[in-house]
Amino acid sequence: MNHQARKRFGQNFLHDHSIINDILSYAHPQPGEHWVEIGPGLGALTNPLLASGVDLDVIELDRDLVARLQKQFATNPKIAIHSADALQFEFSSLAKNAEKLRIIGNLPYNISTPLLFHLLETTCCIEDMIFMLQKEVVNRICAQAGSKQYGRLSVMIQYYCDAEWLFDVPPESFHPAPQVMSAIVRLTPHAAPPVPIADLSAFGTLVTQAFSQRRKTLRNSLRNFISADELSALGIDGELRAEAITLAEFAKIANALASKTEH
Structure with missing residues (x-):
């Protein structure tokens, strides 16, 4: 691994193959599906996703990693690499002919909450989202009224999506190892809002x-x-x-x- 992880981008690269396999078994990608990966990094999830036969768009902010990915996947017509900031990216622009996107990513901890709110704006074209997040954030997303973790993030995400904690990921699964526990969550947009809201x-x-x-x-x-x-x-x-x-x-x-x- 000759890419130095950059703190300002919140980079922690997943390298544990058993965790990668667990994520993919929950994700269950199928040939012909349209997937979007946020922050592909060194391609730990990108390679197996492509091997499953999906069409893949990846969004990466770090230009060095973009160049690396472009070189690595230069001959693969199933992947499109976007050098962009996910916080500013128009995800709806990728959904063609009323298709639904499946989104996956190891989200940088420092932007995870604003990025989740950004994605909630386009749930109409999203099938589901499977994210690696700080465990504390997953606890807040899934929390119910009456618990200490319950807050704005819980209420807003649960209005838009069904939230399902899948499993925890220990620090040693990453390089460099973060100081905190991570967890995988699946967010599935509701077919109809759980409660009517006028405004x-x-x-x-x-x-x-x-x-x-x-x-x-x-x-x-x-x-x-x-x-x-x-x-x-x-x-x-x-x-x-x-x-x-x-x-x-x-x-x-x-x-x-x-x-x-x-x-």
Whole structure:
């Protein structure tokens, strides 16, 4: 391995073949499917994905790695290499003829949350997403109301996707070894939203505000949005904190506010 991992890109290269095989057994790529790999790095997942017969787009920010990948796969017509920042990339541009993309990647820890929010904007053209993330982030994604890990990330991702923790990945599976445990999560966009929401942008603002000061009760954190009496009329206790409020209850608050602004 003659590429020096770059800290500024959050690079930790997966090299454990048993972990790679486990990821692929869960992913179960099939010939003819259209896959997108974010941050292919040294190609640990890229090679076996191509071997399975999929059409593959890879998105890599590090230009040295782009040059390396272009050389490595120069004669393979099944792969397209994009030298781009995944945070800015228009994933919907890759989906042709109403097909659904399958997305995979070992996401850099330093951009994982904004990247997940970016991808949520294009779930209409995504079949599923299988990501390696910091285990703490996977815990937050999958957390249910009432737990300490539950927060904005949990609520927003669970509105768009079914989230499934698959397995943990130890630090020694990477070079260089990160300081934290990693985990694999599968996110499958819902065929229909689990709860109706009148204004998604306003819903996102409400959830962000509710969790911005986690220790405050709803009546305090949302006082500029809704009164304690109005919360009570919706069957929600204003003395509760945001971490106790379910996705359905956040939707109920957001929809009540939306109907109020219509009148």
